[in-house]
Amino acid sequence: SSELTQDPAVSVALGQTVRITCQGDSLRSYYASWYQQKPGQAPVLVIYGKNNRPSGIPDRFSGSSSGNTASLTITGAQAEDEADYYCNSRDSSGNHLYVFGTGTKVTVL
């Protein structure tokens, strides 16, 4: 199956901007979706498609894509944004239907 690679951890000062990247061959063919997961909770969709936010997700979350890399940007990070973030896309290898990224732990300082 394909792989989606993310940096294990990033930190951001309160109110500043952080970008989380996701790299993989599948992203040349498919858009990524992004999920936020806080400890002990189920994942929550934050970005899907080209750059769409579900209702209830703050507009400080945005997504973009170029080549084999998808990015999730948090502009003006808040304390409540501290969480694990996972990207996901269809699997271009043909073996699996979907693949998740390795996950990024975001710490808000």
Added chain:
Amino acid sequence: EVQLVESGGGLVKPGGSLRLSCAASGFTFSSYSMNWVRQAPGKGLEWVSSISSSSSYIYYADSVKGRFTISRDNAKNSLYLQMNSLRAEDTAVYYCARSEGDYHSNWFDPWGQGTLVTVSS
């Protein structure tokens, strides 16, 4: 309110079986593909299996192929995962999730709260 509620998790010995259920409410269940995603303790998310709205298309991760069976009952608004020949490495929280999208873009929303499966002697 759109809601997914998993049940059926628990402690099982290696080689044993377990059947997970996911009860859906608040949307037309029969119109959506559904999925199981798991998360081992302290690890990341792993896609496990997907089933199309009418059960015509079914997919499995290599790690569970031949041991797990996904199914659904649209009349009961329910999704299932029959897990056989369980191994220690199947220990995880299992989430059900609804999927949406088209060929180039898919996403999972919402997710259930998860049910813990522990495989241990």
